[in-house]
Amino acid sequence: MSDATLENDVIEPPCSKKIKIEEQNENGVSNVQLELKDFVPVKVLNNNTNRKTVCIQGTFRDKSGVALVLLEKNAFKGEELDDKGYFAIDTKLRTFFQNDIYGNFECYPRSEINGVKTTIIYPATEKHIAKFSQQEVHIILETPELYRKLTLPYIEKEQFNLQWVYNILEGRSEQDRIVYDNKCEREGFVLVPDLKWDGITKETLYLLAIVRQRGIKSLRDLNESHLPLLKRVRDEGKKAIYSKYKVCGSQLRVYLHYQPSFYHLHIHFTYLKHEAPGIHAERSHLLDAVIDNLTMSGHHYQLASLPFTVREMDPLFSSYESDGHVARVNQPDK
């Protein structure tokens, strides 16, 4: 999956998932036997050459409606790397060049050991197409004035539903998933595996700390009065993760997103070796740096200009565009 895709998958309420499926049921689809040979590709929506994923829009022969095919090259598995797998006698090798001790080749293992993860969405809605389409992304530098003038009204207008967060905090859902719980209303938090993580594989460790205190929308709202809360999340979060998953604190990336995907303060914990989506400098702020900035200046995040990335299809982009702070790609006025 591309970053964009994963970004859209950040924690989603079970309820909204259910609703989504029900909507999709209204397409009136029962299980149909799909065959790749019947797929007629129309357009490549997204091709991530780093992660080796691609999403293709098309149709199925003799079937109505749009279909999406997502392909992802599989990661290498240890058991394939032997004389029955990649180093078997039937692996073909094409030589590009050999120079001194370096040789460049392309090898062709037999197809059974070189599978490609394949996801088919059929019929796909406009929402699916938008979600999997490569988006033009821009960086915007949000001054405190622009936050008040454009971002804050957007947050208030969009009225993000936080009920699912409160359900977790009040013990109404996902209780079996909770890794650590500090029930203090002011400085407490709940630590849960992120939905993108299987909860087992150390290499891809990803947890979320959701604070109990309500009304802290994002980094922008943080001031020195939140330092005890933030330090508690950092210290108790690291301790809980070490005792349960044996990953030490110095190997954890602990950070906040700006803009966040939902406006109730939460902190991400990922394994340093894992290239999780959304860890890039334009979106992530290390908790240690946040604590340091607030210690030096209690109102740092009310005074600072904060960069954030936004896709052209997002409503927030339109607000900044119509106010003249960013222009779409392929516009003369750039």
Add this chain to the structure above:
Amino acid sequence: MSDATLENDVIEPPCSKKIKIEEQNENGVSNVQLELKDFVPVKVLNNNTNRKTVCIQGTFRDKSGVALVLLEKNAFKGEELDDKGYFAIDTKLRTFFQNDIYGNFECYPRSEINGVKTTIIYPATEKHIAKFSQQEVHIILETPELYRKLTLPYIEKEQFNLQWVYNILEGRSEQDRIVYDNKCEREGFVLVPDLKWDGITKETLYLLAIVRQRGIKSLRDLNESHLPLLKRVRDEGKKAIYSKYKVCGSQLRVYLHYQPSFYHLHIHFTYLKHEAPGIHAERSHLLDAVIDNLTMSGHHYQLASLPFTVREMDPLFSSYESDGHVARVNQPDK
């Protein structure tokens, strides 16, 4: 290639490259016909499940010396995505499950269209093995005191050779590669394509701005007096990149590394859509944020605690380890 590998490749003096090759020639190797079926794997040094790369250490049957085999799944090519490629009749499809409109499968295209980039290094030196080995990485929070006590002595002791930088600035080398040149000794800089970039493919755009002013080792040395220089790099750099490559400023990620790979101030420009190595929050600082911090507090970077990542094999790690600020993985005292 894994991030670790690419990180090691950040601009390297032509001279040192040459020396390296000469060292390797001393292994006295002429071109030998290598066959994957003769490769005897001993150890997986590195397996990047995001980028689908793996590096295996082993030997070749009836040959002496260590060999490294690097495998990388190829990214998808547009021309493969048709009824002669992935959607051909001979592509096998295995069904995992189908749920409503979502179906999960694994497909097995015929091997010719599913090649694997293969690099063989034989014989490989200890340096190669270290370079391609997955390293245990840690985050260290560097206070101003720790910078003076441990990091600065390390920088001074290592005596990084900057001659190749001065060669570029003084027009003795890479002049054909220069994209933009502002000759002001105090606020000028040279803009060159990064060695990791082919200089053509817009999707992977990556340039470096190297400032003319000497003696600015890193982010740590920056203060308000450098604001005119930094703003000039940002504004003139974006302008030069737009006029030459037609990538607009709002789609550029402009940032500094801490720790940098060499201690002469340089600023990275990458295309926002490109997941370049080293853009993660634990290493990269957006130039806009740096300028904003210096505007709010002229000595921000002399007062701030700065996180940086370090691998257990690096000498800097040892300094912090022996001073008790970080511990190796698999040590009791964690």
